Amino acid sequence: MKVIIIGATHAGTATIKSITKRHPDAVVDVYEKNDNVSFLSCGIALTVQGEVKNIEDLFYSSPEILEAAGANIHMKHEVTKVDTINKTVTILNLTTHETTIEAYDKLVATTGSWPVVPPIPGIEDERVVLSKNYSHAKELIRYANDDKIKRVVIIGGGYIGTELVEAFNVKGRDVTLIDNQPTVLNRYFDPEFTKNVANMFVNHGVSVETGKTVQAFESKDDGIVIKTDAGHFSADLVIMSVGFRPATQLFKGQLEMTENGALIINDYMQTSDPDVFAAGDSVAVHYNPTGENAYIPLATNAVRQGTLIGYNLTVPTVKYMGTQSTSGLKLYDLNMASSGLTGAHAAELGLDYDSLTMTDNFRPEFMSSTEPVLMTITWERGSQRILGVQLQSKYDISQSANTASVAIQNRMTLTDLAFVDMLFQPWFDRPFNYLNLLAQAALDKEA
Template identity: 70%
Template sequence: MKVVVIGSTHAGTAAIKSIIKHNKDVEVEVFDRNDNVSFLSCGIALTVQGEVKNVNDLFYSSPHELQEIGAIIHMEHEVTSVDANSKKIMVKNIKTSETYSVGYDKLIATTGSWPIIPNIPGIDDSRIVLSKNYEHAKNLIKLANDKNTRRVIVVGGGYIGTELVEAFNSNGKEVTLIDNQPSILNKYFDEKFTNNVEELFKSKGVRIRTGEFVKSFEDTGEGLAVTTDSNQYLADLVIMSVGFKPNTSLFDGKLQTTPNGALIVDDYMNTSDSNIMAAGDSVAVHYNPTGDNAYIPLATNAVRQGTLIGYNLMEPKIKYMGTQSTSGLKLYDLNMASSGLTALHAKELGIDADSITMIDNFRPEFMSSTEPILMSITWECSTERILGIQLQSKYDISQSANAASIAIQKNMTLTDLSFVDMLFQPWFDRPFNYLNLLAQAALDRINN
């Protein structure tokens, strides 16, 4: 069988390795327009901050490694079209401009995503940059270390934007964060959590400007003027971080997609064309809290889906479990993690849901030290099914977010989580773990 893979970042790299590992007599040929594979963009802010010393350490595979396991790798080759009827692709060698066609038995679409670039006057200025791939990373690190880069504006207050704010702030820059939403990180956390982050940023000297829309960029001679609907700011560097869109133009009119262009796949990663499979940022995921398709471009989703392609290449074997969009963030000494829906998002979707927010220490007060945890749980009123959990503390709450993810995926109720067996040892927690206590507080609200 001839398998052609388009794209080799997280989903593509995982698919290539899994296909070769789990299938015999398969020829795997890979085309990627970049000169590298498997770059971890989540490490860009860590490199700017100095936590990661060498940006080249953010690769976890290489073209050479993929060749060694048996894949045929064509870097700096762009797939320009797909003919699904004849099962052929057209390829352009970027270095030589040579074009040719390649046939396939199975095509793997792991074409990824690209940052959304709003149509704003002046956005083509060279001082306005993105944060996605290896080239972006090298450019950002160079600018971060440039003594002439003093004033940095980050547009977009999601995970990437807030991480870059901390990174440049820690690097000694004057940083302003602009977001058109009422609060930063509101896709992942409710107001009490985001308020804490905003106050933390302000205490570090970061300017937070929420509810402002960027209208234009203009060179003033003294810097780049960033004009919003209510203010104007000067910058030496602007980073656009307002979200991502699926990179699926190759399949326009050929495959079933969501309204934003994300490819729709079944439980076994098959698209609407039986000869084309897809994974990663180019596809919609099954979002378990709602039971619907959603666009959630996360590396965790990409590597799971890519790996499943290898198992399901010849026949359906292992179903994709879907996702809760479980994710975490560390800003300075504050740890944050969430899984599933926030109360605000549930309301926006018209779900009859309720939520409760509380604070409790992670372990008994008789210990030499402890830390408070701000936590919230959202549930469906009719069934008491858990829809989402949020956690915030100086204590490392990351693994509890993973436990929350399992609870949501398994459709656990408040009662289930209230009394599920968890360890007790004073070094680690209370006789009831704080997730138990959170669910019990929700039950108390319902029963009182």
């Protein structure tokens, strides 16, 4: 059996490991247009600010490791055409510029995503950069260590954008964050949480410019001017971080896609062509809170889906469980994590929902110290099924988001979470864990 895999980032690397482990007799050829695999872009901001000392540590695999596992790794080879009818791919060797055509029995599309680059006049200025891959990371680190770069404007207030705000602020730069949404982290947290982030940025000297849309860039000898619909800003460096699009142009007109180009897959990672599998940022995921497909480009989704391809390559065996889009981040000393829908997103979708926000300490006040936890729970009216949980504290609340993820995955209700068994020990929590208390407060509101 001949398997061709296009792309070797997170989903591709996981697929290679899973297929070579479970199908040792398969011939696995991997085509990657870059000169590296498995780069953890989530560590870019950490490297910029100096938390990660060596950027090379952000690689968790290599062509040599994947070759040793049993795959044939072709670096700097770009797949330029896919023919799903005749089951062939056309490959361009980016070193020799030779073109070859290879046949497959099974094809895996782990082509990933690429940052959205809006058609803004002047965006071609070399001082407007992206943050996605290894090359971008090296460029950002070079800028972070260049004393001539004093003014940094970051466009986009999502996870990557806010982490880069902190990173360049810690490096002593004059940082401005511009976002066209009303708050930072608008898609991940409700306003009670995001206003704390904005206030924290301001207290650290960051200029937070939300509700502003960038209309043009003007190049100057001494910098670049960012023109918005509500004022102009000057910078030595601009970082674009306004989202991602699936890189699926190879399959247009051949495989079923969502409106944004994400490949549609079934429970066993097969596309509309059963001999073509797909995983990672190139696909739409099953979003459990709504039961619908959604585009959620996260490394967690990618590695799970890629691993499942190995299980399901010849026979549908293990179903994909879907996702709650569980995620978290740390900005300065503030920890944030969420799973499932925010109230704002539930309202946008027209769901019949309710939500409750409260604050409680994570452990008893008689302990020498404790920390308050800001938390919100969102649920479906009537059934009381949990749709989402958000958490914020100086205390590490990340594992509680994982608990919430399991609750949403298993369609647990407020009553389930209110009284599910959790440990009590004063070092760790109260007789009722704060998630128990959150669900109990929601039950009171329902009553």
